[in-house]
Amino acid sequence: xxxxxxxxxxxxxxxxxxxxxxxxxxxxxxxxxxxxxxxxxxxxxxxxxxxxxxxxxxxxxxxxxxxxxxxxxxxxxxxxxxxxxxxxxxxxxxxxxxxxxxxxxxxxxxxxxxxxxxxxxxxxxxxxxxxxxxxxxxxxxxxxxxxxxxxxxxxxxxxxxxxxxxxxxxxxxxxxxxxxx
Numbered sequence: 001x002x003x004x005x006x007x008x009x010x011x012x013x014x015x016x017x018x019x020x021x022x023x024x025x026x027x028x029x030x031x032x033x034x035x036x037x038x039x040x041x042x043x044x045x046x047x048x049x050x051x052x053x054x055x056x057x058x059x060x061x062x063x064x065x066x067x068x069x070x071x072x073x074x075x076x077x078x079x080x081x082x083x084x085x086x087x088x089x090x091x092x093x094x095x096x097x098x099x100x101x102x103x104x105x106x107x108x109x110x111x112x113x114x115x116x117x118x119x120x121x122x123x124x125x126x127x128x129x130x131x132x133x134x135x136x137x138x139x140x141x142x143x144x145x146x147x148x149x150x151x152x153x154x155x156x157x158x159x160x161x162x163x164x165x166x167x168x169x170x171x172x173x174x175x176x177x178x179x180x181x
Contacts, residue, residue, distance in 0.1 A: 029099045033118040035067040039175040041147045042140040042155060044164040050128065050137050051166050054080040054179075057106060058126055058137040059168075060088070061178040070094060073101065075111075078178040085179030114158050119143065121151045123158050136162060145175035 040061045045051040050058045064076040073092040078085050092101035092111050099113040109126055116122035121142050128135025140155040142148070147169070 027098045029113055029116075030118070031071045031073065031094065032067055034113070034116060034122060035065050035073070036143070037064050038062045038122065038141040038143065039145045040139050040178070041142045041145065041170050041175045042152060043168040044138050044159055044162075045166050046136040046163050047128075048166045050135055051168060058128060058135075062139065062141055063087075063178065075103070080179055114138070115154070120148065121154075123155055138162070138164075142175070145170075145172040147172065147175075 043051055043059070045058065050056055053059070059079065061078040062075060063078060066074040066076065068074050068091075071094040073094075075090040075092055077088050077090065079088055080086075088105070090103055090105045092103045094100075095102055095110075101111040101113075103109050103111045103126065106128055109128055112125045112127070114123040114125060121140065123138065123140055125136055125138040128137065138155075138159055140152065142151070152169075
């Protein structure tokens with residue numbers, strides 16, 4: 001904790017523009033345990049344009065994470081495109097950095113796993129390559145569409161240091177339906 005505070009202080013003093021992404025996940029993220037069905041129950045973004053409309057670039061609803069070779073993942077999600085809800089598959093390639101993946105949507109972006117208990121929730125953030133250092137979208141994913149208020153508070157706390165300008169929270173029915181109208 002002291003190291004984290006020191007790192008933050010140094011970053012602020014140096015005037016860095018880079019995003020700080022807290023990592024509370026163990027260094028040895030077990031990719032096999034994150035595979036399976038997930039529901040997007042809350043989203044937050046640093047830039048309102050990333051989530052403000054149904055077809056916003058990073059307004060996506062995670063359905064499933066599938067394990068593929070080399071500890072990488074295929075992310076199956078829904079998003080609103082051309083007036084309808086469509087399925088998309090995104091490749092998330094494991095990097096040398098623990099709990100970080102290189103993704104191909106948006107091209108060249110990174111996905112960070114902030115925290116997970118594997119059985120109930122996972123917090124992930126995507127750094128948008130289109131707006132490096134500025135575009136950050138985070139999601140609270142759950143194994144069921146039910147929102148756990150305690151986990152919601154953990155999600156808010158994990159993002160407390162981020163300048164989140166828009167928050168979306170879904171009811172269990174909305175989370176289950178995905179691609180909200």
